[in-house]
Amino acid sequence: MNSGLLSLLPDRLAWHVVLSASALGLGLLIALPLGVLAARSPRLRWPALALAGLVQTIPSLALLALFYPLLLLLSNLAKGAFGHGFSALGFLPSLLALTLYSMLPILRNTVAGLTGVEPAIVEAARGVGMTDRQRLWRGELPLALPVIMAGVRTAAVWTIGAATLSTPVGQTSLGDYIFSGLQTENWAMVLTGCIGSAALAMAVDQLLGLVERGAERRDKRIWGAGLVGLTIGLVAAVAPLAADFAPHPSTYVIGAKNFSEQYILAELMADRLEGHGARVTRKINLGSAVAYRALAAGEIDAYVDYSGTLWANVLGRTDNPGRAAVLDGLRAELKRRDGVVLLAPLGFENAYALAMRRDKAQALGIRTLADLAAKAPDLTMGGDLEFFSRPEWANVERVYGLRFKAKRQFQPTFMYRALGSGEADVISAFSSDGRIAADGLVVLGDPKGALPPYDAVLLVSPSRANDAPLRKALAGLDGAITVEAMRAANLSVDRDDHKSSPTEAARALEKGLRTGQP
Amino acid sequence: MTDAIVLDQVSKTYDGAAVLQPTDLFIPQGQFVALVGGSGAGKTTLLKTINGLVALTAGRVRIDGAATADLDGPTLRRRIGYVFQEVGLFPHLTVAENIGVVPTLLGWEPARIAERTTELLALVDLPAALAARRPAALSGGQRQRVGVARALAARPSILLMDEPFGALDSVTRVALADDVRRLHDQLDLTTVMVTHDIAEAALLADRIVVMAGGKVIADDTPKTLLAGHADPAVEALMQAPRRQAARVREITGE
Numbered sequence: 001m002n003s004g005l006l007s008l009l010p011d012r013l014a015w016h017v018v019l020s021a022s023a024l025g026l027g028l029l030i031a032l033p034l035g036v037l038a039a040r041s042p043r044l045r046w047p048a049l050a051l052a053g054l055v056q057t058i059p060s061l062a063l064l065a066l067f068y069p070l071l072l073l074l075s076n077l078a079k080g081a082f083g084h085g086f087s088a089l090g091f092l093p094s095l096l097a098l099t100l101y102s103m104l105p106i107l108r109n110t111v112a113g114l115t116g117v118e119p120a121i122v123e124a125a126r127g128v129g130m131t132d133r134q135r136l137w138r139g140e141l142p143l144a145l146p147v148i149m150a151g152v153r154t155a156a157v158w159t160i161g162a163a164t165l166s167t168p169v170g171q172t173s174l175g176d177y178i179f180s181g182l183q184t185e186n187w188a189m190v191l192t193g194c195i196g197s198a199a200l201a202m203a204v205d206q207l208l209g210l211v212e213r214g215a216e217r218r219d220k221r222i223w224g225a226g227l228v229g230l231t232i233g234l235v236a237a238v239a240p241l242a243a244d245f246a247p248h249p250s251t252y253v254i255g256a257k258n259f260s261e262q263y264i265l266a267e268l269m270a271d272r273l274e275g276h277g278a279r280v281t282r283k284i285n286l287g288s289a290v291a292y293r294a295l296a297a298g299e300i301d302a303y304v305d306y307s308g309t310l311w312a313n314v315l316g317r318t319d320n321p322g323r324a325a326v327l328d329g330l331r332a333e334l335k336r337r338d339g340v341v342l343l344a345p346l347g348f349e350n351a352y353a354l355a356m357r358r359d360k361a362q363a364l365g366i367r368t369l370a371d372l373a374a375k376a377p378d379l380t381m382g383g384d385l386e387f388f389s390r391p392e393w394a395n396v397e398r399v400y401g402l403r404f405k406a407k408r409q410f411q412p413t414f415m416y417r418a419l420g421s422g423e424a425d426v427i428s429a430f431s432s433d434g435r436i437a438a439d440g441l442v443v444l445g446d447p448k449g450a451l452p453p454y455d456a457v458l459l460v461s462p463s464r465a466n467d468a469p470l471r472k473a474l475a476g477l478d479g480a481i482t483v484e485a486m487r488a489a490n491l492s493v494d495r496d497d498h499k500s501s502p503t504e505a506a507r508a509l510e511k512g513l514r515t516g517q518p
Numbered sequence: 519m520t521d522a523i524v525l526d527q528v529s530k531t532y533d534g535a536a537v538l539q540p541t542d543l544f545i546p547q548g549q550f551v552a553l554v555g556g557s558g559a560g561k562t563t564l565l566k567t568i569n570g571l572v573a574l575t576a577g578r579v580r581i582d583g584a585a586t587a588d589l590d591g592p593t594l595r596r597r598i599g600y601v602f603q604e605v606g607l608f609p610h611l612t613v614a615e616n617i618g619v620v621p622t623l624l625g626w627e628p629a630r631i632a633e634r635t636t637e638l639l640a641l642v643d644l645p646a647a648l649a650a651r652r653p654a655a656l657s658g659g660q661r662q663r664v665g666v667a668r669a670l671a672a673r674p675s676i677l678l679m680d681e682p683f684g685a686l687d688s689v690t691r692v693a694l695a696d697d698v699r700r701l702h703d704q705l706d707l708t709t710v711m712v713t714h715d716i717a718e719a720a721l722l723a724d725r726i727v728v729m730a731g732g733k734v735i736a737d738d739t740p741k742t743l744l745a746g747h748a749d750p751a752v753e754a755l756m757q758a759p760r761r762q763a764a765r766v767r768e769i770t771g772e
Contacts, residue, residue, distance in 0.1 A: 121609070127600040
């Protein structure tokens with residue numbers, strides 16, 4: 001495990017702890033009183049438990065994803081009503097989804113604990129003259145406490161585990177290791193995220209267990225030790241963030257989508273900014289559409305996108321006027337629509353290209369998309385997770401009349417594997433991907449120009465449009481990266497042996513830029 | 519002699535079914551009354567109307583001349599001792615804390631509560647060393663003694679008991695019953711005890727109120743009731759202690 005991997009650990013762990021602790025705290029604040037009410041009123045009990053149970057059946061990743069558009073909508077409404085909105089990305093959607101997720105075990109155990117108190121105890125409490133409130137606080141809650149605490153422990157473990165899924169909505173967490181590691185097949189990275197979050201969950205569970213035992217035995221020393229342990233752990237884990245909250249005028253947020261090239265370019269930009277003395281936070285693994293909206297909203301300051309992606313997905317264009325015209329069109333339109341600045345094309349294209357194994361293509365006599373159309377009904381097409389829902393694909397499908405036997409979706413990494421193992425015959429490759437050359441693939445020609453050009457372009461948010469330090473740090477990237485240099489960098493991260501981390505690949509790429517060597 | 523407890527046309531109906539017919543009952547200060555009858559006779563319901571654990575459908579209850587309807591339930595119940603079969607000690611509290619629960623609710627000083635707890639443990643004949651134990655560590659008889667001590671903690675003048683010895687073995691039962699009667703006399707209490715055991719009622723009470731079908735069917739001293747009663751249901755109930763007594767005389771040859 002390299003040092004670059006662990007250097008980000010304090011920040012990721014801190015956010016993971018802040019997120020899980022806030023969600024659990026908020027979950028307790030809502031589910032405990034609700035549980036007390038539900039235990040007292042059978043009419044409320046069923047709907048409350050059913051609703052909490054329903055939330056649990058929604059996959060947690062989807063629950064997190066759903067909060068983003070919901071909050072975006074609310075933010076826009078707030079903008080209309082009060083003049084300014086709020087960030088729909090990152091902490092807030094993660095917090096809300098995890099809070100909902102943490103509620104069921106607490107609610108269920110509170111109801112079970114309170115309704116499970118012996119009737120004789122309830123009668124005794126009434127008989128000695130306790131009010132309803134005294135009966136709850138002095139009798140029922142202390143007696144239900146072990147059951148309630150068991151629910152809290154379950155909720156804590158669930159929340160800490162599910163917090164790893166907040167990465168795709170732009171919240172830094174230990175999940176960053178898992179998502180990036182999966183993407184680059186860096187298993188050391190995936191394990192770092194898994195072990196980190198599992199260790200955190202176990203530690204919190206043990207400390208909560210101590211609080212539970214102490215409360216049960218009414219031993220102040222035991223539950224005190226548990227609470228002190230939790231507090232020390234919380235403070236120690238969160239301490240690295242204190243610097244982030246200190247007023248610091250030049251903290252830049254660099255964004256990245258969810259593949260190797262994006263990680264490398266984000267690290268390259270972050271390195272340059274840090275070299276100029278600026279503070280940088282990274283929001284990586286953003287969805288393609290999420291990244292652009294986040295930039296337009298000023299939630300990230302800069303990231304790299306691709307001209308064809310913006311052309312088709314942001315501007316909704318299906319025509320292909322050529323490389324230069326697309327760039328010019330974007331420069332003007334993005335500025336006009338969203339105030340987004342297209343700072344510079346980086347010099348290479350990362351085009352969507354349909355690719356096949358060389359032997360298979362030769363055997364079937366396929367050189368272009370037009371050749372492919374004739375053979376497609378016998379072939380399986382593999383796409384990355386978003387390819388089939390993109391307008392570019394719809395355009396290619398329409399222009400060439402492509403009809404495949406089957407279409408399957410893969411993580412980009414596994415897409416290349418699928419081609420090797422025959423689970424897919426054609427894939428949606430990326431032209432800057434080092435694996436095209438390394439795996440001996442052929443890129444199919446596009447004689448009708450159905451796919452737009454995909455020049456990598458550096459985008460800057462409206463609020464940083466005239467930010468001199470940012471422009472200075474990123475100067476010299478204009479047309480500086482060749483497709484060969486990018487392929488080499490990508491391959492160094494994606495290959496199976498002697499893997500580099502994105503940070504190392506970014507440093508190597510930067511070194512090549514300075515010496516003029518790819 | 520003033521009446522400590524007065525029931526004035528008290529009745530209780532659950533879901534349209536009358537559990538307790540309109541009943542009058544006058545209990546003088548210092549009397550030990552046993553409410554007897556079969557299950558479903560309405561004796562526990564009658565008992566619980568006194569401390570408001572059962573809300574009245576109609577009628578009025580007066581304690582020491584004041585209508586209980588004018589008091590809120592918790593305030594009323596803190597002034598009346600209550601002991602029941604399942605004891606209902608709080609398992610998460612120590613013996614001392616269980617005994618001190620009503621004084622705590624009444625806001626007594628901790629020192630005064632501690633003093634009273636020591637006093638009560640002696641009063642119900644329990645070793646002081648039990649004070650720090652949890653109820654789970656006690657025997658059934660010890661638990662019920664704690665239950666009695668808890669009921670008496672805030673010096674109530676009225677003690678209500680619902681089958682208080684029902685769950686105990688016969689030796690423990692007799693010893694505890696004797697102690698309760700002793701405490702009744704010593705503390706000048708007015709006691710109302712529900713029991714289905716006529717022999718126990720005859721042994722402890724000054725007065726036996728026999729109930730059936732939600733009504734009082736007999737109300738007299740044990741002596742008078744044992745001598746004979748016009749109501750065949752009352753007669754049937756009184757058969758058991760009479761036969762026991764006759765058999766004992768036969769065996770001992772007196």
